[in-house]
Amino acid sequence: xxxxxxxxxxxxxxTPGTDTAVPRLSLASVDEPVEPAHLxxxxxxxxxxxxxxxxxxxxxxRVARPGEMLLTTIDLPVTADLEQVPYRSASLHLDGEPLTExxxxxxxxxxxxxxxxxxxxxxxxxxxxxxxxxxxxxxLLDTPEDIRxxxxxxxxxxxxxxxxxxxxxVLRQWSLADSTATRVxxxxxxxxxxxxxPLSIDEIAAVAHMSPAGxxxxxxxxxxxxxxxxxxxxxxxxxxxxLIAGDASAAQIAQxxxxxxxxQFNREYRSTYGLPPVQDAARLRARLTRATPAPxxx
Numbered sequence: 431x432x433x434x435x436x437x438x439x440x441x442x443x444x445t446p447g448t449d450t451a452v453p454r455l456s457l458a459s460v461d462e463p464v465e466p467a468h469l470x471x472x473x474x475x476x477x478x479x480x481x482x483x484x485x486x487x488x489x490x491x492r493v494a495r496p497g498e499m500l501l502t503t504i505d506l507p508v509t510a511d512l513e514q515v516p517y518r519s520a521s522l523h524l525d526g527e528p529l530t531e532x533x534x535x536x537x538x539x540x541x542x543x544x545x546x547x548x549x550x551x552x553x554x555x556x557x558x559x560x561x562x563x564x565x566x567x568x569x570l571l572d573t574p575e576d577i578r579x580x581x582x583x584x585x586x587x588x589x590x591x592x593x594x595x596x597x598x599x600v601l602r603q604w605s606l607a608d609s610t611a612t613r614v615x616x617x618x619x620x621x622x623x624x625x626x627x628p629l630s631i632d633e634i635a636a637v638a639h640m641s642p643a644g645x646x647x648x649x650x651x652x653x654x655x656x657x658x659x660x661x662x663x664x665x666x667x668x669x670x671x672x673l674i675a676g677d678a679s680a681a682q683i684a685q686x687x688x689x690x691x692x693x694q695f696n697r698e699y700r701s702t703y704g705l706p707p708v709q710d711a712a713r714l715r716a717r718l719t720r721a722t723p724a725p726x727x728x
Contacts, residue, residue: 431561431562436479438569439459439519440459442571450571452567452568454524455581457518457521458476458517459516459517468510468703469509469510470506470507470667472505474523474524475597476499477556477561478495481519482496482514483519487508487550488659490654493513498556501552501553501600503524503548503615504614505615505622508551520567520568526605528582528589532586548600549651550614555596556595560591564588613639614652616637618653625664626688662698666698668687669683669686672686680708695707
């Protein structure tokens with residue numbers, strides 16, 4: 431079954447990461463070893479068909495091997511490392527509406543809110559039935575005329591089988607309007623929208639309708655880091671992207687992403703990426719010039 435999924439990904443993944451004509455489906459294909467990549471994952475489920483991917487977000491580390499899936503429930507800055515290549519995967523980018531509609535159709539009542547958010551990344555094995563559904567979903571790309579009438583139906587089958595898997599409880603929590611998991615997800619999005627601004631833990635806690643201590647506990651349980659460390663990672667990822675583009679100085683970029691002190695920016699950047707900003711950007715530009723692919727979010 432996995433061989434069939436690998437073949438389908440190979441037929442349609444023309445770059446290391448490829449969005450497709452099937453709504454919410456993206457593919458990834460990497461053949462050669464690459465350096466770990468610092469990425470921002472959005473809510474999605476990655477179905478690994480070949481190779482091994484390791485992701486780290488703060489203290490949260492997950493490994494997904496062939497035949498396994500990796501669920502990410504919030505916007506999460508991660509370091510993604512392909513430990514084994516060739517790597518092939520298909521990813522379903524989560525949309526709350528189809529999942530909620532399916533739960534209503536099944537008369538499947540989600541559990542009440544739990545006192546703690548589930549981890550924002552969870553790995554689990556795919557059942558043969560789920561792997562078959564994912565494969566048929568990717569194979570719709572072979573017959574584009576079938577995408578419109580069938581894609582939503584196959585996606586619904588995938589979601590159904592996910593709800594019946596070990597990821598089911600996490601997905602049900604994700605669908606709740608006022609669960610702890612949902613509040614952490616919304617706070618993460620709120621921080622992402624304001625990552626350049628000076629934020630205090632009290633201000634973030636007020637948005638989450640939690641105490642500062644409660645917010646810290648739930649947010650770290652979900653993301654592997656504190657809210658302010660999460661903001662720092664967002665700033666550094668954006669700074670790195672701008673440095674690679676090369677359209678401003680390191681000091682200008684530091685200010686643009688919210689740093690008051692260039693010294694602090696240089697220190698935190700080097701601590702995260704291993705080199706000072708200008709040296710790291712030059713190294714990455716040289717690597718991109720050699721057209722070496724990087725791990726993708728899929």
